[in-house]
Amino acid sequence: MRQTILVTGATGTVGREVIKQLAMQDVNVRAGVHSVIKGENLKRLPGVEIVEIDFRDPNSLHAAFTHVDGLVLITPLSEDQLEMARNLVEEAKRQDVKHIVKLSALGAGAEPGIQLGRWHREMETYVEESGIPYTILRPAGFMQNLVNYSANSIKGEGKFYMPVGEGKVSYIDTRDIAAVVVEVLLSEEHMGKVYELTGPEALSHHEMATLLGEATGKKVDFVDVPEEAAREAIKSHRTPASITDALLELYAAYKAGKSAKVSNTVQEVTGRPPHSFRQFAQDYQECF
Ligand SMILES: NC(=O)c1ccc[n+]([C@@H]2O[C@H](COP(=O)([O-])OP(=O)(O)OC[C@H]3O[C@@H](n4cnc5c(N)ncnc54)[C@H](OP(=O)(O)O)[C@@H]3O)[C@@H](O)[C@H]2O)c1
Secondary structure (H helix, E strand, O other): OOOEEEEOOOOOHHHHHHHHHHOOOOOEEEEEEOOHHHHHHHOOOOOEEEEEOOOOOHHHHHHHHOOOOEEEEOOOOOOOHHHHHHHHHHHHHHOOOOEEEEEOOOOOOOOOOOHHHHHHHHHHHHHHOOOOOEEEEEEOOEOOHHHHHHHHHHHHHOEEEEOOOOOOEOOEOHHHHHHHHHHHHOOHHHOOOEEEEOOOOOEOHHHHHHHHHHHHOOOOEEEEOOHHHHHHHHHOOOOOHHHHHHHHHHHHHHHOOOOOOOOOHHHHHHOOOOOOHHHHHHHOHHHO
16 A cells, blocks of 8 residues: 655745655655645645644644654744644654654754754654654755845845855755655665765855856855844844854854764665755756
């Protein structure tokens, strides 16, 4: 019988790529969407069913989890993400889900690490203690963050701004994270494993700017900004203080070169090398 896989956060950066790649497999895909309107274009993919869920409302989870074999657990970066993850894992336990693939973050295993990692580590423990077989994926920062957060300034001014100095980061393309999700879901050999996922190399943001310039044929500059300027910019989006502090702590780690580790896991799990930043810049050049 075809497995049914529920993907939460299905309209997000990783979730929609996971849905796209899972739709090409012999499985029933259930896209858990918060906003049905945002989920509209997922409906066109073969074998994809849309369900509306609100992680904050345990009652909304029951129908979404019915007859689910595998769960791709993606929660947003929010103040109540721990409660959201707890609600999802509790429902998975109630409905006898057979495998959870949890999207975590690189550094979740570090001690003391940084706040973003500690939040993920706490969520990982809910999954580990659930009794359900699991696979934990800890990706580096996403290359697609540039599309989500810097495309406007790159398009408008040919610049992007971050408080990260010369620190090199091993950013990963979310298409590779999705490819790993698909692979680990379809085989039992990855159960109980924790995988750190990175791109193929660590680059400075100046090097990334050069590659974006080459791909777009326009001049692109990276501008290192003081932490306080970054704080004001993040706050202007009404970001809660705890999340703002956590993001600035992450950028400080980038600046200190603590996020430059490169792993070979994408290649090992999928049999294909991860996308380089050069390739990403070419594939997404229209966004910039
Ligand atoms: N960005 C990075 O560089 C990075 C690196 C490593 C790990 N991570 C981790 O990756 C995860 C985020 O992945 P992402 O970037 O793919 O997420 P994302 O793009 O922020 O998407 C979050 C998804 O969650 C949904 N959502 C929000 N509130 C919800 C609720 N109450 N009920 C149901 N769904 C809800 C959103 O739907 P709506 O938009 O409709 O609300 C959206 O589909 C986080 O755990 C983050 O810590 C991120």
